[in-house]
Amino acid sequence: MLFLNGITLLLVYQLAGEIIVRLLGVPIPGPVLGMVMLFVTMMVRGRAPESVEQASTALLSHLSLLFVPAGVGMMAHFGRIAEEWLPITLALLLSTVITMVATALIMQQTSRWFVKPSSGQGHSDE
Incomplete structure (x- = not known):
């Protein structure tokens, strides 16, 4: 359940970044803005939530699969x-x-x- 919460939080930040980019016409990709907002949130909190750590570790362990579409x-x-x-x-x-x-x-x-x-x-x- 912790993994699911982490993935959901990551996707919520991505969605928030996408919405802000579309509403304000900011010339950067929505996922990048979402990642910056997540980074700022973690800096303010002083740490990453356990759910985000677990989800990001799982995603990074399968990072090589993301190169398949490019190949x-x-x-x-x-x-x-x-x-x-x-x-x-x-x-x-x-x-x-x-x-x-x-x-x-x-x-x-x-x-x-x-x-x-x-x-x-x-x-x-x-």
Whole structure:
């Protein structure tokens, strides 16, 4: 029963995000907004509910099944992918590089927030 409650809570947040996006015309996907709202709720509470932990653990254990539709889609449209291989490859490479650079910059910035300055000693560059 705990699993069912967790799945229901996850779907309610997804539905709430979808409703808000449709009503306000926000340019982000409804499930993403629902996930952000769930994250904020858990941050305010200080923990995730046991039902959500159980449901999310069960979903993550079967995560590989979510790649089956993508694989089937690639096989179904293999001819088109073969025709458009150059733009697809460039888009994948460029988006990967941009993501890695953005992640590195964000990591540098956030690590500065959590590093405690050393007391009484000057900062030395090597």
